[in-house]
Amino acid sequence: QVDLVESGGGVVQAGGSLRLSCAASGRTFNSRAMGWFRQAPGKEREAVAVTSWSGGFTEYIDSVTGRFTISKDNDNNMGYLQMNNLKSEDTGIYYCAVTYYGREISTTPALYEFWGKGTQVTVSS
Numbered sequence: 001q002v003d004l005v006e007s008g009g010g011v012v013q014a015g016g017s018l019r020l021s022c023a024a025s026g027r028t029f030n031s032r033a034m035g036w037f038r039q040a041p042g043k044e045r046e047a048v049a050v051t052s053w054s055g056g057f058t059e060y061i062d063s064v065t066g067r068f069t070i071s072k073d074n075d076n077n078m079g080y081l082q083m084n085n086l087k088s089e090d091t092g093i094y095y096c097a098v099t100y101y102g103r104e105i106s107t108t109p110a111l112y113e114f115w116g117k118g119t120q121v122t123v124s125s
Contacts, residue, residue, distance in 0.1 A: 002026035002114040004096045009119030016086050022079035022096030030074035032098040033105045036081045040092035047107035088125040093118040
């Protein structure tokens with residue numbers, strides 16, 4: 001079992017920055033790949049950024065490449081998403097998730113076993 005709690009969301013003007021945190025409990029967090037997903041109103045949940053269990057490999061969707069940075073601190077059971085130059089289209093609920101044990105880095109939501117409850121990010125233009 002891995003419990004995940006996101007924090008750091010809020011309301012920010014376009015061009016601003018936010019840093020999302022994901023606090024994990026459970027012994028296997030550091031052995032699982034991790035991802036940040038978002039869901040905008042009326043849209044499907046999509047992977048924004050994902051990383052391998054070690055944090056050494058990362059992938060981003062095109063729209064956030066160069067603006068967002070995902071990181072994973074296995075020593076402290078924490079995950080992060082640094083978001084810079086935010087745009088109105090980044091608005092949504094952001095979720096932290098970890099894959100089924102042994103799974104590699106993935107952008108497929110169905111391969112993620114544990115999810116946090118999400119944190120709202122609102123970017124005003």
